[in-house]
Amino acid sequence: xxxxxxxxxxxxxxxxxxxxxxxxxxxxxxxxxxxxxxxxxxxxxxxxxxx
Numbered sequence: 566x567x568x569x570x571x572x573x574x575x576x577x578x579x580x581x582x583x584x585x586x587x588x589x590x591x592x593x594x595x596x597x598x599x600x601x602x603x604x605x606x607x608x609x610x611x612x613x614x615x616x
Contacts, residue, residue, distance in 0.1 A: 595602060
């Protein structure tokens, strides 16, 4: 029997997915220790124009 050739993703794809997972985990760790850190980020909410 010949060994089956499995379709494996490229190393760049694996590194990219790992980087996204690490970024999400580090975001939640930062929120745990610094809960007010991300409060000043603009969220795109509409505000009235003052003239």
